[in-house]
Amino acid sequence: MTVLVLAEHDLGVLGAATARIVAAASKLGPVDLLVVAPDAAPIAEEAASIARVAKVLAISGLAHAPSDALTDLLADLANGYTHIVAAAAAVGRDVIPRLAAKLDLMPVTDVIAIHSATRFDRPIYAGNAIETVSSGQAQNLLTIRASAFRPAAGGGSAPIETLGAAPASHQTFVSDSRTESELPELSTAQIVVGGGVSFGSAEKFALVEGLARTLGAAVGATRAAVDAGYAPNDWQVGQTGKIIAPDIYIALGISGALQHLAGIQGAKKIIAVNSDPEAPIMKIADLALVGDIFEVVPALTAELQKLGLKR
Amino acid sequence: MKILVAVKRVVDHNVRIRVRADGTGVETDNVRMSMNPFCRHAVEAAMRLAEAGAATEIVVVSIGPKQSNDVILTALAMGAHRGILLEAEGRVETLTVAKLLGAVVAEEKPDLVLLGKQSVDDDSNHVGQMLAGLLGWPQATFASEIKVAGAGLEVTREVDFGRTTVQIALPAIVTADLRLNEPRNAGLPMVMKARQKPLAVRPAAEFGIDLTPRLTVERVSPPAERVAGAKVATVPELAKLIAADVAELEAL
Numbered sequence: 001m002t003v004l005v006l007a008e009h010d011l012g013v014l015g016a017a018t019a020r021i022v023a024a025a026s027k028l029g030p031v032d033l034l035v036v037a038p039d040a041a042p043i044a045e046e047a048a049s050i051a052r053v054a055k056v057l058a059i060s061g062l063a064h065a066p067s068d069a070l071t072d073l074l075a076d077l078a079n080g081y082t083h084i085v086a087a088a089a090a091v092g093r094d095v096i097p098r099l100a101a102k103l104d105l106m107p108v109t110d111v112i113a114i115h116s117a118t119r120f121d122r123p124i125y126a127g128n129a130i131e132t133v134s135s136g137q138a139q140n141l142l143t144i145r146a147s148a149f150r151p152a153a154g155g156g157s158a159p160i161e162t163l164g165a166a167p168a169s170h171q172t173f174v175s176d177s178r179t180e181s182e183l184p185e186l187s188t189a190q191i192v193v194g195g196g197v198s199f200g201s202a203e204k205f206a207l208v209e210g211l212a213r214t215l216g217a218a219v220g221a222t223r224a225a226v227d228a229g230y231a232p233n234d235w236q237v238g239q240t241g242k243i244i245a246p247d248i249y250i251a252l253g254i255s256g257a258l259q260h261l262a263g264i265q266g267a268k269k270i271i272a273v274n275s276d277p278e279a280p281i282m283k284i285a286d287l288a289l290v291g292d293i294f295e296v297v298p299a300l301t302a303e304l305q306k307l308g309l310k311r
Numbered sequence: 312m313k314i315l316v317a318v319k320r321v322v323d324h325n326v327r328i329r330v331r332a333d334g335t336g337v338e339t340d341n342v343r344m345s346m347n348p349f350c351r352h353a354v355e356a357a358m359r360l361a362e363a364g365a366a367t368e369i370v371v372v373s374i375g376p377k378q379s380n381d382v383i384l385t386a387l388a389m390g391a392h393r394g395i396l397l398e399a400e401g402r403v404e405t406l407t408v409a410k411l412l413g414a415v416v417a418e419e420k421p422d423l424v425l426l427g428k429q430s431v432d433d434d435s436n437h438v439g440q441m442l443a444g445l446l447g448w449p450q451a452t453f454a455s456e457i458k459v460a461g462a463g464l465e466v467t468r469e470v471d472f473g474r475t476t477v478q479i480a481l482p483a484i485v486t487a488d489l490r491l492n493e494p495r496n497a498g499l500p501m502v503m504k505a506r507q508k509p510l511a512v513r514p515a516a517e518f519g520i521d522l523t524p525r526l527t528v529e530r531v532s533p534p535a536e537r538v539a540g541a542k543v544a545t546v547p548e549l550a551k552l553i554a555a556d557v558a559e560l561e562a563l
């Protein structure tokens with residue numbers, strides 16, 4: 001009854017989602033945590049400190065997480081594991097269904113609750129319904145929504161086992177385009193400030209970033225704001241963007257379309273600023289201020305700085 | 312190159328769905344249905360490859376009830392050449408859909424299969440990757456740009472840190488994200504013309520693939536409801552409340 005978990009990482013650093021996926025997966029059985037990275041050793045060191053990890057498996061290679069080779073690698077390791085688990089993020093979404101087809105298994109993806117080793121909840125229809133499914137399959141492949149689970153503690157010291165060469169990929173990497181930002185990671189941030197298309201330009205969207213910086217928050221955006229080029233695609237929150245569950249979400253000039261709400265259902269507190277009191281987001285916000293973002297956001301940022309807020 | 316595009320009929324994305332009181336599912340009777348938005352982007356991408364002279368034939372395929380004809384007609388009106396409907400009633404799991412598409416690929420031998428990245432009903436995000444796995448083909452998922460590059464494709468993908476561009480050889484699978492293009496609306500003449508285009512209807516059962524679901528859907532329930540909270544009148548008031556919340560977070 002051992003579970004294989006694929007670790008999330010970026011730029012040689014373990015992703016914050018990993019400790020959450022481990023916590024979720026440990027409900028299923030002892031966890032072996034697999035790190036596949038160009039230089040796996042330092043990431044494996046970090047991974048070994050996550051509590052409830054039985055063993056870390058480290059494989060060096062496979063830069064840029066090519067789906068074909070990563071799938072082959074997981075298929076080679078699959079034997080002996082009851083569950084193979086990844087985060088419901090770009091790599092997990094890319095690889096788990098491909099692996100499932102190779103192993104002739106039906107995966108359960110975007111899991112938000114684990115009732116037993118074979119019973120899970122997953123959202124459908126942009127989170128407007130929750131499906132409880134059970135699986136009679138001998139092995140289960142899952143992706144887990146990190147924001148739905150609390151992270152496992154640190155302080156562990158799991159043994160690290162270094163494995164041999166990774167299989168080859170047939171896809172050729174061309175280039176990456178990264179959003180450089182010193183703000184916290186969106187998917188696991190405690191506070192997120194989101195901006196909509198109503199900011200009207202990338203220059204004005206900087207008001208959202210200004211408030212976020214004051215609060216030590218991450219920045220999110222609506223699809224409309226991303227499509228308009230005011231914010232990078234990896235800031236999009238919603239059905240097709242990132243799913244977040246911060247303690248506080250501040251929605252600025254956002255209407256609250258159901259596809260956007262899909263991404264913020266897990267937020268503990270929603271604060272909305274909108275000039276339209278009838279906007280859907282105002283109907284579900286815990287705190288709502290009717291006002292013009294171009295006046296409210298600079299004033300709010302200044303006021304919070306005056307209150308000596310610094311994170 | 313020959314392109315196969317998979318399109319799914321789903322509850323229209325503007326509909327506010329209702330969960331049935333008995334927990335058996337989502338109400339789909341008398342609800343507006345349409346082509347899954349991501350599939351529209353896939354059809355548009357195929358059309359642009361054809362218009363650029365890179366593709367010669369576009370075949371659309373849908374798996375579902377008889378009424379899925381509608382979404383095939385939509386794709387034909389957008390410019391696809393012919394359609395195939397694999398008729399199946401009830402719940403067809405993504406793994407089964409991928410296997411059925413695999414059977415169509417074996418018959419049609421396309422160089423490229425375009426799909427949406429996810430269906431907005433089940434939000435699975437599976438089928439493209441599964442089909443690629445079954446066929447052993449390269450996949451480029453969540454595409455926001457597709458360029459023909461030599462004998463293959465250069466595809467830009469939307470990922471967690473921004474975007475990444477990969478080169479893959481054909482035959483291949485590409486799944487469309489929303490920023491890939493702006494799908495066209497077919498005018499009335501194209502809609503009329505679509506009805507003249509070939510559309511083969513075949514029972515899904517004819518392919519000898521087991522259509523029985525692997526997972527049991529025990530229950531479908533509504534999510535926890537959020538209700539409106541307090542109104543705040545002024546910015547200083549809001550700032551105080553936020554500062555208090557943040558202080559509480561810090562204290563934890």
Ligand SMILES: Cc1cc2nc3c(=O)[nH]c(=O)nc-3n(C[C@H](O)[C@H](O)[C@H](O)COP(=O)(O)OP(=O)(O)OC[C@H]3O[C@@H](n4cnc5c(N)ncnc54)[C@H](O)[C@@H]3O)c2cc1C
Pocket residue numbers: 195196197198221222223224225236237238239240241252253254255256257258259260263273274275276279291292293294324348349431
């Ligand atoms: C398949 C599909 C998937 C989608 N996925 C996503 C997704 O993942 N994430 C997402 O966000 N969207 C998604 N969308 C898009 C979604 O439906 C909405 O179009 C989008 O969220 C709207 O963004 P918005 O709130 O910025 O813009 P709008 O809906 O145009 O709202 C603008 C709001 O700003 C307010 N406003 C205007 N001026 C001011 C001002 N000066 N001061 C204060 N308030 C002002 C208005 O009252 C309004 O409420 C998806 C759509 C589809 C079809």
Ligand SMILES: Nc1ncnc2c1ncn2[C@@H]1O[C@H](COP(=O)(O)O)[C@@H](O)[C@H]1O
Pocket residue numbers: 317318319320347349350353372373374375403405408425426427428429430431433434435436437438439
């Ligand atoms: N029943 C179906 N018929 C045709 N294509 C489908 C069907 N289900 C899924 N697809 C394709 O697979 C994509 C991803 O769907 P999914 O994996 O269900 O989220 C869709 O955008 C379609 O292109």
